[in-house]
Structure formats: structure tokens, C-alpha cells
Amino acid sequence: MDRRQEIMEAAAKSFSLFGYKATTMDQVAKIANVGKGTIYTFFANKEELFNAIALKMIVEMRAASDAVAVEGASFEQNAHARLMQMLKFRGTHQLYAKLIDEEKELRTPAVIEVLAQIESEIVSYVKAKIERAIAKGELKPCDSELVAFLLFKSYLALVVDWGKNHDEELSEERILGLLSGTIFNCLLA
Amino acid sequence: MDRRQEIMEAAAKSFSLFGYKATTMDQVAKIANVGKGTIYTFFANKEELFNAIALKMIVEMRAASDAVAVEGASFEQNAHARLMQMLKFRGTHQLYAKLIDEEKELRTPAVIEVLAQIESEIVSYVKAKIERAIAKGELKPCDSELVAFLLFKSYLALVVDWGKNHDEELSEERILGLLSGTIFNCLLA
DNA sequence: CCATGACCAAAATACAATATCAGTCATTCG
């Protein structure tokens, strides 16, 4: 059986359960049923193994995002569905949730880096979607990088930050209602 | 001379220079030229002294914000000028900058609390301005709390967060250009 | 020839001794 695959799965399991800092290479080796040295024939070090896992998660997120997009639906509908889906990963996906926790509690540099990477990935993903919509004539030309950034940060604030200072989280309808009436509306061609 | 005033000034100076955690009550007493016990006749404890200082800073921020608002100018112009002004405080105002640093580095609970309080103050300030503009018929009715929150978070993201992942900060014109074309535009009556 | 786990230096942790600090209160001073 594919040793590289086994190691990846073992690492993903351990990172999800204990976080980056608290999983040891010995532990990964044990779970994967390989000698520790074997890991280093596939991954240069712990951080590269971690990056490989993170990359796999990004691919999963993109797939989950694609799964909620509807061919032919408006930019607004799809962008909303996609961003909500990706933001839901924060609470849903065990590894993602664990990493967010570790970033807050331990400040592990490798974790901070990976999470920043994921966010930047999302923004450039949104940016690509905006550019496609502009090309199609659905949206009017704009600074796509900046708009993607603003859109992502807005969703992040509404979905994540709002709950920190208010007792009840914002409903998806209320979020869509607000952004539909403000940002989305103004982007239309 | 007013002992309470002297203590406040001494504390403000020390908090600005060394942060909350690193300033001792002995130090404040020394700077204020009073015995340590005297501080406790005016303030119940270190945290209440800190809160008093924070309150003073909020008043200062409000004044600075009012100073850049122009009577008779549009909501967009004044809201932009006010929010930019308040956000500039983060780098400008010695105490504010120190506290932001301390929140990031030390995670001091009292500091986290105060900074959250300040942000919530700004949001409710913006909210009041929105409601006034609606009453005047300049803006169309909307969920003022939510819009104020979104507006503040958008500015925060553009002014503060953008710089973290990109080499050059966003110019004020670019920020205004983006938000004028999106959020502000859609709020108009 | 590749997988392995004993091995190593470096980093983290645990712990104890020491120092610092917020807050009190008996005393002092005006």
C-alpha cells in the first residue's frame, strides 16, 4: 500500500486531534505503522508534511465550495453560497477548527503561516470568480483583488466576529440581505 | 493641585510607555508624587484606574473624529473622514498603539477588554451617525447596527489587515474609491 | 537498497527558589 498516503492520513488524523505542535513525528510514524525515518524519505521535515496536509485541505475546501455553486446562477448567489460554505469549514472541519484554536492559543508560527495561506487562497479564488463575472458582463469592471478582499473580510466579520460581541449569531438570511443590498448590488453591470 | 488628575496623568504616561501589565502601582505613585495608598482613595484597583484612562482616550478619539467632520458635508464624506481618523489613532496615539501591541503580544485580559470596548464604542458612534442621516432622509432606512458594524470592519480590514499581506498599504483614495462605489453608494436614499 | 529505530543535540518542560506586585492598614502628619 502507498506509504506516502498512509503517512499523510496518519498525520492528518493526529493534527486534527492534537494540533500541529502537539503531534510528534514518532506518533505519526506509530499511527502510520512505519519507522520514523520513513517519513523523511517523503517529507523533508515536519513543516513540509504539515504543508502537504494543508494543501489537501485547501483542495477539499475548493471542492466543497464548488459543490454548492449552481451553474447559471447569479454571481451574488454563487459567491454567497461559496463564501458561506468555506467559512462553515471553520467550525465543521476538524483540522481547520483545531488549527484556528491553536493559532489563538499557542501562536504556533507554522500554523499562523498555513492559515494565512488558506485565507489568501480563498481571496484569490474569489478574485478569479469576480474576473470571470466581469468577463461575462455580469459585473462591471472593478479592482478585483480589492473587491475580493473586501468581500471575504466582510463575510468573515459577519459570520465570525459578530458572534463574539453579540449573543446570537447572524442568520444567513440577514447576512445575505445586508450584502445583497450593499456590496453585491453595486457590483452589477 | 488635583490629586486625582495627577494620578490619571501619571498612569496615562506609564501605560503609554510601558503598557498595562508592565506599569506598577508603585511606579504610578512615584510619577504622580503621591503615596501608593492615595491612588486607592480615588480608584478601587488598577483595572478601574485603567478604565478611567481608557474612557478619557475614547473622549479624545471622539473629539478628533468630530474635528475632521464638516458640517453640511455628505454622509459618505464625513463617515470616511471620521473612520479614517479613528483608525489613524491606532498608529498615532501612543497609548492606543501600546495597547494594541500588548493585546497581540501579552494577551492581557484587561487590555483585550478595553480594546473591545473601544471598538464597540466606535461602532455605536457610527450607528448613531447612520440613524441621523436616515432621519435626515440622506440615507435609506437600514439595519443601522449591522451597517455600522460592516462599515467599521471594512475600514479596519482595508486600513489595517491589507498591509499585513501586501507590501504597500492602501492609499486613502483607493479605499474611498472602493467603498464609495460599493457600500456608500448603496446606502443613499 | 530501502526501511528502521537507537541515537544526538536542541528545545521544551517541570520545578524550586527568588523576586515582584496589587492591595491593605496601622501610623503619621497637617
Next chain:
DNA sequence: CGAATGACTGATATTGTATTTTGGTCATGG
């Protein structure tokens, strides 16, 4: 007499050190 004071105290933080853990290597054996 009442407000100001600073020595005092228990709790918390810091420092220094002994011990353990861990990422990464490499000589060995299957």
C-alpha cells in the same frame, strides 16, 4: 480628626536549573 502614606503580606510572576521530550540523522539489518 481625617486624609495621606509606605511598610507589610499573600499571591503571582520570574529566574535559573535539572530533566524530559522531540525533530531529525544515519549506521545497521532485512
